[in-house]
Amino acid sequence: LAKTTQPISMDSYEGQEVNITCSHNNIATNDYITWYQQFPSQGPRFIIQGYKTKVTNEVASLFIPADRKSSTLSLPRVSLSDTAVYYCLVGDPGFKTIFGAGTRLFVKA
């Protein structure tokens, strides 16, 4: 399984764009990049998934360079309710899935 490295914590202010970068140098051909969000006292929730280039949905964008050795989750115009832990996962979906330590995002007013 590919090892992932992401910042332990980040601070932001309401209305700003937040970019969280994840490094995954030993990503394999079959691996996808998936991001989850976790609020206190809840299980993680899927945000977005991609294989290459750019993916966008109603809540976030995911940028993946051609070498796929890193990825960036972009949250546009964050609000206080976006304060959570964000996990970057790299692997073959449906198989063993490991969560790293995640990035704790604090959004301030």
Place this chain on the structure above:
Amino acid sequence: GAGVSQSPSNKVTEKGKDVELRCDPISGHTALYWYRQSLGQGLEFLIYFQGNSAPDKSGLPSDRFSAERTGGSVSTLTIQRTQQEDSAVYLCASSPPFRTSGTTGELFFGEGSRLTVL
């Protein structure tokens, strides 16, 4: 129900007792996962099932922990002779088949079972 269901939601037990935690996955989901999360920590992988088989049990902390899945559906995580360090939230997740269903294979989590060992 529509989501992953876990029971009990809270369990308080005495050191040395056995506990069983149950997970009802979403119907049709072939993969099922168990994780453990201590307060303020990340998710610790315990075990996952593909159907009724567990290809990887490497995350189980000790031989006091075991899990089974029957009928490709319900799973039970059993902890024997509980210790105080077993206190945590135990999260179960299920996911649909990835390559055959055109889905993302995303994990859907239950609300968790909070275990407190006194």
